[in-house]
Amino acid sequence: MIEKAYHDRDGHIWMDGDFIEWRDTKVHLLTHSLHYGSAVFEGDRAYNGEIFRLNDHSKRLVNSAKILGYEIPYTAEQIDEACRKTLANSGLKDAYVRPVAWRGSEMMGVASKNNQIHLAVACWHWGSYFADKMKGIRLCISEWKRPAPDTSPCKSKAAGLYMICTLAKDKAAATGWDDALMFDYRGRVAECTGAHIFFVRGDELHTPTNDILLDGITHDSLIKLAEANGFKVFKRDILPSEMAHFDECFVVGTAAEVTPVREIDGIHYKPGKVCEAMVGHYDDAVNGRIDMFKPSS
Ligand SMILES: Cc1ncc(COP(=O)(O)O)c(C=O)c1O
Missing domain, CATH: 3.30.470.10 (Aminotransferase class 4, branched-chain amino acid transferase, N-terminal domain)
Known part of the structure; x- marks a missing residue:
């Protein structure tokens, strides 16, 4: 339709x-x-x-x-x-x-x-950003790189910065992927076209340093929710070669909410109990079942 x-x-x-x-x-x-x-x-x-x-x-x-x-x-x-x-x-x-x-x-x-x-x-009204999201989405890797801070106003949610996101997303869709993962100008793992990314190993969450990315509100919420629920969160530089060594992966954003990932360009993940737990914690937060993000007055 x-x-x-x-x-x-x-x-x-x-x-x-x-x-x-x-x-x-x-x-x-x-x-x-x-x-x-x-x-x-x-x-x-x-x-x-x-x-x-x-x-x-x-x-x-x-x-x-x-x-x-x-x-x-x-x-x-x-x-x-x-x-x-x-x-x-x-x-x-x-x-x-x-x-x-x-x-x-x-x-x-x-x-x-x-x-x-x-x-x-x-x-x-805008339902799920990704169809059938709990099954996990499949990401290709874009040839477009998140730009350096002296070549773009990278902390602004500015329309102009979405030009490369649209190119990456349209190409992903045209070649059978749900979305594209972008690296940054230094070759590190960065983010998707409209969402940040987390990797899971045991009770650890690893997510790229967002020094040149938008300060994500969902990213911040997830870090706080994960820490409150006993996970250790590492915000650090992540190299593409590390991606094969994680158990689970998910992306987060206001539109995407918390969406499990089942593949990044040939690397397979099984959305498991950590993805499920974080989907649940975020759902509790946005529906006001926990107080952590409620306005103070
Ligand atoms: C490029 C990009 N990264 C990440 C995000 C997630 O940000 P937020 O969690 O604040 O919605 C968005 C959405 O605004 C985005 O467009």
């Missing part, structure tokens, strides 16, 4: 302070961010009416824009409010929430300083 196109749906999108009919939320062709890749965005998920770690996502959005040299004209708390209103307006309880900020059309050319900054929040 082909899903209805995203521009052609019922409902409302919050845009620059107001709710606008879904089909009318348009930007002009000569919008700076469309041409130069400078939109920044978030992907939040709501579970049973609550957006998990909402303020952390909103703060990261504000910071992503700052890294690109602009200020979103809303505080993180105002963005939280816009997200909550958008969710309430949609009537959905379990949803994906997408705040996005961008430079407008006042200036065309690489320079950007006179552009107005816009913010919108849309939300929609």
